[in-house]
Amino acid sequence: xxxxxxxxxxxxxxxxxxxxxxxxxxxxxxxxxxxxLYRAELERNLDVCPKCDHHMRIGARRRLDIFLDEEPRExxxxxxxxxxxxxxxxxxxxxxxxxxxQKATGETDAxxxxxGQVQGVPLVATAFEFKFMGxxxxxxxxxxxVRAVNTSLEHNIPLVCFSxxxxxxxxxxxxxxxxxxxxxxxxxxxxxxxxxxVSVLTDPTMGGVSAxxxxxxxxxxxxxxxxxxxxxxxxIEQTVRQTLPEGxxxxxxxxxxxxxxxxxxxRDLRDRIANLLAILTGQPAP
Amino acid sequence: MNLNFLxxxxxxAELEAKIEELRYVGSDAEINISEEISRLQxxxxxxxxxxxxxxxxxxxxxMSRHPQRxxxxxxxxxxxxxxxxxxGDRAFADDRAxxxxxxxxxxxxxxxIGQQKGRDTTEKLKRNFAMPRPEGYRKALRLMEMAERxxxxxxxxxxxxxxxxxxxxxxxxxxxxxxxxxxxxSQLKTPIICTVIGEGGSGGALAIGxxxxxxxxxxxxxxxxxxxxxxxxxxxSAEKAADAAVAMGITSERLKELGLIDEIVAEPLGxxxxxxxxxxxxxxxxxxxxxxVLESLSLDALLDSRYERLMAYGNIEEx
Numbered sequence: 001x002x003x004x005x006x007x008x009x010x011x012x013x014x015x016x017x018x019x020x021x022x023x024x025x026x027x028x029x030x031x032x033x034x035x036x037l038y039r040a041e042l043e044r045n046l047d048v049c050p051k052c053d054h055h056m057r058i059g060a061r062r063r064l065d066i067f068l069d070e071e072p073r074e075x076x077x078x079x080x081x082x083x084x085x086x087x088x089x090x091x092x093x094x095x096x097x098x099x100x101x102q103k104a105t106g107e108t109d110a111x112x113x114x115x116g117q118v119q120g121v122p123l124v125a126t127a128f129e130f131k132f133m134g135x136x137x138x139x140x141x142x143x144x145x146v147r148a149v150n151t152s153l154e155h156n157i158p159l160v161c162f163s164x165x166x167x168x169x170x171x172x173x174x175x176x177x178x179x180x181x182x183x184x185x186x187x188x189x190x191x192x193x194x195x196x197x198v199s200v201l202t203d204p205t206m207g208g209v210s211a212x213x214x215x216x217x218x219x220x221x222x223x224x225x226x227x228x229x230x231x232x233x234x235x236i237e238q239t240v241r242q243t244l245p246e247g248x249x250x251x252x253x254x255x256x257x258x259x260x261x262x263x264x265x266x267r268d269l270r271d272r273i274a275n276l277l278a279i280l281t282g283q284p285a286p
Numbered sequence: 287m288n289l290n291f292l293x294x295x296x297x298x299a300e301l302e303a304k305i306e307e308l309r310y311v312g313s314d315a316e317i318n319i320s321e322e323i324s325r326l327q328x329x330x331x332x333x334x335x336x337x338x339x340x341x342x343x344x345x346x347x348x349m350s351r352h353p354q355r356x357x358x359x360x361x362x363x364x365x366x367x368x369x370x371x372x373x374g375d376r377a378f379a380d381d382r383a384x385x386x387x388x389x390x391x392x393x394x395x396x397x398x399i400g401q402q403k404g405r406d407t408t409e410k411l412k413r414n415f416a417m418p419r420p421e422g423y424r425k426a427l428r429l430m431e432m433a434e435r436x437x438x439x440x441x442x443x444x445x446x447x448x449x450x451x452x453x454x455x456x457x458x459x460x461x462x463x464x465x466x467x468x469x470x471x472s473q474l475k476t477p478i479i480c481t482v483i484g485e486g487g488s489g490g491a492l493a494i495g496x497x498x499x500x501x502x503x504x505x506x507x508x509x510x511x512x513x514x515x516x517x518x519x520x521x522x523s524a525e526k527a528a529d530a531a532v533a534m535g536i537t538s539e540r541l542k543e544l545g546l547i548d549e550i551v552a553e554p555l556g557x558x559x560x561x562x563x564x565x566x567x568x569x570x571x572x573x574x575x576x577x578x579v580l581e582s583l584s585l586d587a588l589l590d591s592r593y594e595r596l597m598a599y600g601n602i603e604e605x
Contacts, residue, residue, distance in 0.1 A: 085601035086544075088533055090520035108605075139600030146597060168488070168510045170520060173534040174546050177510040178599035180489060181496045184465060185472035185596040192473070208510075210461040211449075211489045216469055230460040230489070231451030239451045249456060259459050 030054055046266050055223045055266055057203055059105070060112040060129035063162050067270060068116040068125060076113040076124065076151050077144035086173060094171035101132045109140035110165070113148040115155070119274035119286035124152045127162040128209070135165035137209050138172040142179030145213060149186040158196040158277045163214040167207020180212035187216045196280040198273060201228045201251070201260065219276060220260040221269070222251035228260075292348050294337060298556070301330040334556045341505075344528035346537045347513055349505035350485045354559035356566070357416075358385055358400030358443040361483065364566035365573070366391055366398060374425060378458065381422030383414045383450070384494075386429045388438070391573065397433035399426045399494055400443030403484070416485075417450035420463035423493050427467050430474055439477040439577055442494040447512065449490030464493040471496035472596060477580035477588060479573060481551070482506040482538075483558075498592050499576045500546075502538040503569070504553040508546075509536040546599070549576070 028039045032054035042049070046066050047056040058066075064073075088094040102108055110132035115124050126148045128135040145161075152159040168176040190197055199217030201210075203226035211230050222228060229249035237244060247253045254260045264272050274286045291299035305326050308319055341349070349355075362369050366389035374380040386399035401418060404410035418426075426442075433440045449460055471478060471494075478497030486495070486508030502508060511519075516534060517526035535541065538550045551572045554561040580588060 079604050081603050081605050083601050083603045086533075086535060090516075090530070090533060091522075139602050142600050143602050170511055170516055170534070172601070173510055173536075174508060174541060174544070175600055177488060177492055178546065178596075180465075180492055181468050181472065182596050182599050184468035185496070185593060188469045188473045189593070191469075208489055211464040211493075212468055213465070215459075215462040215465040228461075229456050230449060230464070231456065235451045236453060236456065240453055242453065244453065248453070257457050257459070259462060 031056060048266050053224065053265070055203065055225065057130055057164065059131060060107065060110075060127040060162075060164075063127040063202075064112060064114050064116075064125055067127075067160075067162075067273075068114060068118060069120065073114050073116040076115055076126075077111075077147040078108070080140050080143045080147070081108045082138060082140045084171075085175070086171075088171040088173070090171075097133060097171065105129055105132045107132050109138070109144070110135045111141040111144045113144055113151075115151055115157075118160075118270055118277070121274050121277045121281070121283065121286055122155070122157045123160055123277060124148050124155075124157060125160045125162070128164040130164040130166075130204075133169060133171075134167075135163075135209070136167060136169035136176070137165060137179045137183075137212075138169035138176050139179065141169075142182045145179075145183045146186045149183075149190050152190060152195055152197075153193060156193075156195060158198065158281060159190060160198045160200060160273060160277075161213060161217075162200045162202055163205040163209055164202045165205060165207070165209035165214075167209055177208065180208050183213040184216060187213060191216075191218070196277060198276065200269070200273075201254075202226050204228070206230070206232060215259070218280070219262075221273070222254060222260045222263050223266055223269075224251055224263055226251045228254050290354055292345070292352065294341075294345050294348075295556075298330060298334050298337065301326060301333060305330065331555065338556060342528070343507075343531040343535070343537050343540070344513065346505050347507050347527075347531050349557055350507040352557060352559055355484055356558050356562045357403045357405075358445060358483065359402055360562055361443060361566055361569060362389065362398055362400075364563060365570045366396070367393075369398070372425075372429060375421040375428060377424065378421045379419075381414075381419050381425060382412050383416050383418040383446070384422035384426055386426060391441070391570070391577070395436070395438045397429055397438045397440045398443070399429055399440065400483070401446040401491075401494070403445060414450060416446045417448060418446065418490060418493075419450050419452070419455045420458040420460050423449075423463040423467050426494050427463075427470060430467075430471065430478075434474050434476050437476060439479065439580070440474065440497070441573060442478070442480045442497070444480060444482045444486050444491045444495055444508075445484035446487045446490045447485055448487035449493065464489050467493045468496050472592065473589065475585055475589065477577060478592075479576050479580070481569065481573070482508050482547075483569075487512060496596070498580050498588060498595075499548045501549045501551055501569075501572055501576070502541065502547045503551050503558060503565075504538055505557055506538055507531075507536040508538075508541060509534050 030049040033052035035051040113126035288299040369389040371387040403416040404413040513527040513531040516530035558565040
């Protein structure tokens with residue numbers, strides 16, 4: 001305890017601690033502008049702050065839920081589950097980290113895929129769960145992604161991926177790295193068959209996921225102000241010993257540099273992607 | 287401390303220094319001490335054998351980054367003839383962290399590509415410590431596509447701490463450059479053999495590492511992140527690098543066990559730098575043997591088996 005804390009009467013410090021606890025469920029706070037928001041309204045707004053348009057991170061299942069038509073939906077790859085083949089242990093066992101992540105998210109790993117439709121256009125959509133170990137790509141993410149690609153191939157329907165990932169899953173060591181090659185190879189096959197792949201980059205898309213499947217779209221769409229890049233900003237700062245330019249590695253910066261086609265507000269994604277896919281697959285406008 | 291030897295090699299360094307000293311005396315004083323020299327040489331060999339028979343992953347990691355270790359151009363010079371270096375990505379610049387060009391392997395035309403480290407400070411800077419920028423990967427891609435057109439096998443040599451984490455590299459699309467290489471290499475219509483000759487550092491290594499065969503020199507390492515990086519993130523302390531090296535399984539032996547590489551190329555006693563010619567010959571033989579097998583396959587069989595290999599990577603369970 002610091003000397004200052006010791007000086008403050010415990011009654012006061014306790015109060016300041018309690019003050020933070022906003023009643024769960026009714027109110028939410030924008031992580032960017034700190035506006036206090038009515039949660040139901042925020043949800044109606046697809047977790048985009050009505051005051052400042054900040055796009056908050058959302059989970060994989062909610063992502064697919066707000067993107068796909070209500071019917072039909074069929075989950076792909078849920079049968080694939082993780083196994084700690086390396087018996088990896090750092091300060092914690094990988095096995096325990098997995099169990100913890102599964103409890104916290106209700107998912108068995110960091111990728112959820114579904115076959116469905118968007119405004120009547122059939123497709124396969126896959127989304128990363130960032131809260132599951134930072135959306136890191138291990139063997140299960142790689143395999144589920146490949147199964148999503150295979151479903152696209154089988155039904156000759158486009159693939160859309162919403163990425164949100166810190167990159168490789170270190171606890172799976174080189175197996176994790178190889179998922180970059182595996183997912184990229186599957187996408188090469190998809191491309192060869194002339195099936196469109198739209199990559200939607202959401203906050204954050206970094207490292208091994210950015211340097212493989214996420215950057216291999218026919219079209220790259222980014223949500224506003226998402227952090228997208230290969231190396232993390234801290235690593236870059238330490239390497240080059242320079243302050244990073246304003247907006248560095250954000251969606252708008254990537255668009256300016258030619259890496260993404262468009263930056264689209266979450267509330268417009270359904271319309272825009274449905275339209276785009278209809279054009280790319282030669283169907284009438286949805 | 288002799289800087290050409292690693293910490294765990296210092297007992298060998300001391301013996302070698304003694305031998306050198308005796309040699310000097312020998313030639314100077316015309317006293318016949320060759321017996322003593324050969325006795326010490328035998329001792330040095332035994333010592334080296336005993337130290338190297340039992341290296342831990344962290345020591346191997348140091349070996350893979352040994353300052354005397356042969357680099358890509360050292361191998362190119364010894365394994366191939368008629369090497370003609372080709373430069374530039376045709377769009378932005380020539381990245382000296384990656385070298386590539388056409389050459390002959392026992393007379394047969396091949397394309398060689400590899401990351402290149404520098405020996406002294408000037409060269410290290412010129413080579414950017416073998417950390418490629420996007421233009422380096424795009425040069426590699428250009429050469430691979432050329433190899434496909436002219437039906438030449440591609441031989442890559444991996445030796446990098448990783449892709450360069452710099453502002454400029456990000457601006458020019460480091461992620462896309464790496465991803466594109468994985469994409470194209472998975473379908474390139476010519477045999478590809480990738481060899482980890484030193485440090486196989488993450489995505490920056492994999493970007494020239496997708497192929498039909500992955501070979502690894504005995505004391506090379508290949509990992510998703512450096513032991514230091516892994517330790518910093520998971521243990522919150524770079525001091526735990528040795529533990530991270532063990533946990534990740536970065537050595538050729540472990541990766542062969544796990545089925546992630548195909549073949550280990552033996553190094554001379556004490557490591558590749560102790561006898562570059564012998565090392566190069568071992569590697570040349572391994573390349574020739576593997577190439578013979580790959581060239582006997584039809585193009586379809588080659589690409590199918592490459593694809594199957596890639597799809598087989600991973601540990602999963604089906605519920």
